[in-house]
Amino acid sequence: MKKRIVSVLLAGAMALSLAACGETAPAATTEAPAAEAPAAEAPAAEEKKEEPAPAVEEKKEEAPAEEAAADAGEALTLNMWCIATESDSNRHSYEAAIADMAANHPEITLNWEAFENQSYKTKIKAAVAADEMPDIFFTWSCAFLGDFVDAGKVYCLDDAYKAYASELPEVMMGNSTYGGKHYGVPLTMNIVGLFANMELLKQVGYDEIPGSYDEFIKCCDALKAANIIPFGCAGKETWCVTEYLESVIEKSVGADALNDIFLGRATWNNADVGAAVDEFQKLVNNGYFDPSGAGLTNDEVKANFMAGKYAFYMNGTWNCADFAANADFKDKVKVSEFPVINADKAKLGQLIGGPSDTLAVAASSPNAEKAADYTFELGKLICHYGYLDGCGLPAWTPYGDTSGINPLTQAVSEICAKADSYVLFGDTAMSADDATTYLSYVDQVYGCAVNGTQFIEGLASDIR
């Protein structure tokens, strides 16, 4: 019964928009319901099931639509691929945003599919190679999207961006700008955070996360002596190792030096980097890392951390949502910045991260222009709900009531507010080819198969 009402309503709304509305200006819906995040979940699910129904209606209406006017009111179906699977912490923000979009744009039907992260990379690349992309697709910024842009497969968003420039700062578009043109709509931005289980730290006499590196090491030794494993890290997914390694490198050599290396402006062959890698390996060899972690996936390690198996967990701040949502765990966890190792070159406020999650529009889309407007609007909503949920910091200027945001995300906000510079995740900053090379070397470092010198020399010769 309920379903039928919804579909009748939808059909009615669609007919209305077809008959009457001459102009659905893209910016007309800026006042999206702000504080409805939890309530929006049910309609979102409903909406998704309803998809086939409006699609049928839409065919029926096609003829009058053409007569009426060939403008914004025309019924349209867009396809989108993303990685917000049911287990993903971003799932809810996608559902809520899409539900809002369906209400605001009844003439547009969005068919969306979510895929598991690793297999999505395969799928989207194969689809790009074969010109089989959906209208809108999720992508990582910088090099990942850059490969597609170079191949001319991505629709340029410059025209659509004008209408949103006031809400979406130019600086946030930086990672998806190529040759001065904008190609992506950023969603949230994230940094690497040092999460700590304060309950475990208290057992060895620490009430705060140690602020200096020496203290930090002492703390790890104390934890080890108390039979508590300091770090959890998923060896099966190399990007998890980079969350630790890149922080160690950055806090040893400084953000600028690392940025230059990642972006290809400086050689890998940098003795300071080598020394930092050796420092990281010292942490490994001291037994600070959980040895079982080498055989686990990130989800498993994260669950172990939440179950109190590790004292520290270095990972993206998108985890704040899941940590804050866990009633048992949310009071035990704190987040902070990795301490400075070499104060001559690095300082606090130099962070790893930046806006990476991005939506882009396929150049091959027959409705690219409308898809572009739609993507901006959708991106803004996903960002909004994602921020409310604690999935990361907003790339868009936040609006509405944000006081309910969990304390962890607020703490991250504070860290970012004091930030001095950002270095984007290495595997995102580099081209696919270089990133695989880089990740192989990181893997070798974690397994102590190469040392710092071999790491820098190998990368210097294998990349470019």
Added chain:
Amino acid sequence: MAEQVKVNKPSKQRRKRDLILGINIFLFLLPALFLFVSILIAPIVVSVYRSFQDWNGMSEGVFIGLKNYRKLFSNSVTLNFVVALKNSLMLAFFSVFVQLPMALGLALVLGRKPKGERFYLTVFFMPVLISTVVIGQLWLKIYNPDYGLLNSFLKLINLETWTHIWVSDPKTALGSIIVPTIWQYVGYHMLLMYAGVKGVSPDLREAAMLDGATAGQVDRYVVIPIIKPIIRVSVIFAVTGSLKAYDLVYILTGGGPQKLTEVPSTLLQEQLFLANKYGMGSAISVMLIILCFACSLLITAAFREKDK
């Protein structure tokens, strides 16, 4: 041999009939040829062509000659084809010298008609029917370092020192792939060989027994020589299957730790879809085809040699 249509002196009528016959033959072959050429042969030709290119799958490829192949055999950290090859040969080795003897032993034993023959046959074939993905997931649960069955069992019997992080300890990772692979397909080869064993005529056995041969000797000198062709097929399947191995490696170790358990197919997938190197990926697939092919020929030749 089929004799119904003979081709004799070419007369006009003959030629016309030949033509019609030719068209008919072609029509009979058409569905199979279509599938075969479009899905197997044409892609291979394309792969060979692409393997000489540096191609990222999106823009135009650049012709680079044998560079991809040369890189395959230069020991690099990123792309260690030699290690991958060694791993699949290890897998092949264990398949041929552990899995197949086990299968043969079981087939021979079941051929002696023990009690419950049908039951054993049914049970031993079961793993073959289970999806490899299921097997992989199941074994991950067995290998799990913290809660897995294997480590829990070792702790239970006070062999705590024997516990390992099975899938990511460089010492045990390859082994932890080999064990489920062997386990899953013993039943497959057993049933193939069992078919052969059952095909041996009872008279032959009886004759050998009357000559004073023990059951073991009968198996050794009568049964095995007769089922040799089936053993050959099993060896070919086991070796090419090992070279093609993918699913279990992908699920259990993903090629890790430190790329020590990569096999050609996981490298292929990585080059294609993670590094965007379609040219290199094509070179790996060409190598795979050549290897599978060469192994089949070698095995066939080896068996022929033995027969002489």
Added chain:
Amino acid sequence: MKDNKNAKAMDFDTTYVPKKSNPVVKVVITIILIVWTIINLFPIYFMFTFSLKSNEEIFGTNVAGLPRQWLWSNYSRAMGTGNMGLYFVNSIIVTAASIMISLIAAMMATYAITRIKWRASKLTNAFFMLGLTIPIQASIVPVYVVLSRLHWLNRYSTLIIPYSAFALSMAILICTGFMVEIPYDLDEAARIDGCGLWRTFYQIIIPLMKPAYATIGIYSFLQCWNEFMFANVFISDSAHRTLPVGIQQLSGSYTTDWGPIGAALVIATFPTLIVYVVLCKRIQESFIAGAVKG
């Protein structure tokens, strides 16, 4: 005639039983058989029991025993989030269609190769046998590019066509084994009666090849049912996803709650196993027939 011979090889009672078998050897053999049975059944038992347990039991208090509390709710959770039912049906559709297509194509090709005399028939056969050694991975990219240019992704046929092609070589191999045993006199007689090639094929060969169908079906089934790589890359919408990909995705979403994963594994596995156990005699015989003929 040939059916008889076939049946004889299969008949379990005609095998010669050694009379003076050593009792020690017998005991050893029985022990080996029982041990191997346990090794084969235990993982299945383990999967079934952990699908009904809570994490607490799986992670320590009761690793391998029977569940203390039978948590059937794990199943509803796996069914609810995982869409396992749909994936199962998809797998059946794809596998069944692939078997049908490869069977028909193989029958026709084998007929042309074995029962019509022409110069290149042997060569053609050898050509098809190439497929036995070609790894399926080798063609994934070119096939993907072609299928996508034809806008042929995300349908059942996206998987059915490659699967049929890869099952073809084995099917032709088995078909040949069966078909050469049909007496050639039959073709001759049909020709004298005025039957053309097609009618001979349709009226004589197809009915006489019935025993081969099950055999080819089983070999093709084993190839298609478990396929993961093509299914993972070629299908992007959940409506056409097959079981292996579905399980892999589900395992990603329940990394820590083992019960529902176990339930999904059971759902994916047990129907096949049950069908197998019910039909095991016929399935084994068909499989064996393939081995003997091929």
